[in-house]
Amino acid sequence: MAEDLELLEQDEQELFEHLRIEVDKGQALLRIDKFLMNRVENASRNKIQNAIDAGSVLVNDNVIKSSYKVKPFDVISVVLPDPPRDTEVYPEDIPLDIVFEDDDVMVLNKVAGMVVHPGFNNYTGTLVNALTHHFNQLPTLPGNAGRPGLVHRIDKDTTGLLVIAKSEWAMTHLAKQFFDHSITRKYVALVWGDIEQDGTITGYIGRNLKDRRVMTMYDDPENGKWSVTHYKVLERLGYVTLIECQLETGRTHQIRTHLKSIGHPLFNDAPYGGDRILKGTVFNKYRQFVDNCFALLPRQALHAQVLGFVHPKTKQYLNFEAPLPEDFRLALEKWRAYSSSSTQEQD
CATH class of the missing domain: 3.30.2350.10 (Pseudouridine synthase)
Structure with a gap:
C-alpha cells in the first residue's frame, strides 16, 4: 500500500515541457513575466504570473519568481502536468467556406480570426480541427505532424484562399509546386x-x-x-x-x-x-x-x-x-x- 502511494505521488509530480526558450546572447535584463508576454501567444501578464507562482516556469531547471530578470543564455521552460498536445488534433464541427473540392484537393476561403493549425495556446477552433471533423484522414508532410492536409498557411487575422491536399499524391505534387x-x-x-x-x-x-x-x-x-x-x-x-x-x-x-x-x-x-x-x-x-x-x-x-x-x-x-x-x-x-x-x- 505504501509503495502504491509512493508511485501515485511520483505520477502526480510528473511534469511535461510545453515550451522551451533559449535566451539570445544579446538579451537585456528583463523581468521574466514581461519577457514571456512577448513570446507566448495569447497569454496575458496575469496568466504568466499565475503560472510562475504555480512553479510551472523554470529557468535553468529552477523555480523562479515573477521578479526574476532574464539574462543571456538562460534556458526557460514552461512545464505542466499534462503532456503537450501539439500533434493531438480534436475534430470540431466548424463551418468552412469551400470554394472548390474534388477527390484530391480542396480550396478554402479562410475567415479572419481562425488559426490554421493547432499550437501552443491554440489547441481548438483551428482550421485543422475543422478539417479533421470533415475528413477521416488527411495526409501530412514529413516533419509536419499535427497539420494534416496543409501545404501552406496564412496568418490568423489574414483572410483568403488556402489549398488543402486530400491525398498523398496531391500533397507531394502541391508541395513540389510551392518549393519551385x-x-x-x-x-x-x-x-x-x-x-x-x-x-x-x-x-x-x-x-x-x-x-x-x-x-x-x-x-x-x-x-x-x-x-x-x-x-x-x-x-x-x-x-x-x-x-x-x-x-x-x-x-x-x-x-x-x-x-x-x-x-x-x-x-x-x-x-x-x-x-x-x-x-x-x-x-x-x-x-x-x-x-x-x-x-x-x-x-x-x-x-x-x-x-x-x-x-x-x-x-x-x-x-x-x-x-x-x-x-x-x-x-x-x-x-x-x-x-x-x-x-x-x-x-
Whole structure:
C-alpha cells in the first residue's frame, strides 16, 4: 500500500515541457513575466504570473519568481502536468467556406480570426480541427505532424484562399509546386502612405531578437530565410494605398515584414506598427475617421485574393479568386469616400 502511494505521488509530480526558450546572447535584463508576454501567444501578464507562482516556469531547471530578470543564455521552460498536445488534433464541427473540392484537393476561403493549425495556446477552433471533423484522414508532410492536409498557411487575422491536399499524391505534387515557387499567390493589402511606384522587396526574414512574435529583415543569411515579394499599386487613396502583393517565396509574416521594412506597414497591423495614425492630419475629425476605420477592420488589412496551381492529377491549371471580406470592403469604401472628398476640397 505504501509503495502504491509512493508511485501515485511520483505520477502526480510528473511534469511535461510545453515550451522551451533559449535566451539570445544579446538579451537585456528583463523581468521574466514581461519577457514571456512577448513570446507566448495569447497569454496575458496575469496568466504568466499565475503560472510562475504555480512553479510551472523554470529557468535553468529552477523555480523562479515573477521578479526574476532574464539574462543571456538562460534556458526557460514552461512545464505542466499534462503532456503537450501539439500533434493531438480534436475534430470540431466548424463551418468552412469551400470554394472548390474534388477527390484530391480542396480550396478554402479562410475567415479572419481562425488559426490554421493547432499550437501552443491554440489547441481548438483551428482550421485543422475543422478539417479533421470533415475528413477521416488527411495526409501530412514529413516533419509536419499535427497539420494534416496543409501545404501552406496564412496568418490568423489574414483572410483568403488556402489549398488543402486530400491525398498523398496531391500533397507531394502541391508541395513540389510551392518549393519551385510556381504557385500563384496574390494578396490585396491596404498600407499606410502613398507608394510611389511598383517594386520588389527582397531580403532575409527571421525572428526579431527582442520580440519573437514578429519577424524582421536581415542582411545576413545566417539570421533568416531568403524572401521575395513583388507589389504593384492598385489604387491611391491619399494617406493610404491599395496594393497587390505577389509572393515568390512564402515566409512567416512575409508581406507584413516586407511592407514595414519599406515604411508602409499594413493598415491596422498592430504587431508591425500599423495600428497608429502614421500618415495624415492632426485634426480630431481625421483621428476619429481613422478610429472608425480601425473599428470596421479590427485586424491587418491583408487578404489572400488569388490562388493558382496545377492540379496534381489532371495537370490542368486552376485559378481561384476570393472577393474582399466585408470588413475590408467597408473600410476601403470609407477611405475612398474620404479621399474623394479631400480631393474635391482641394479643387
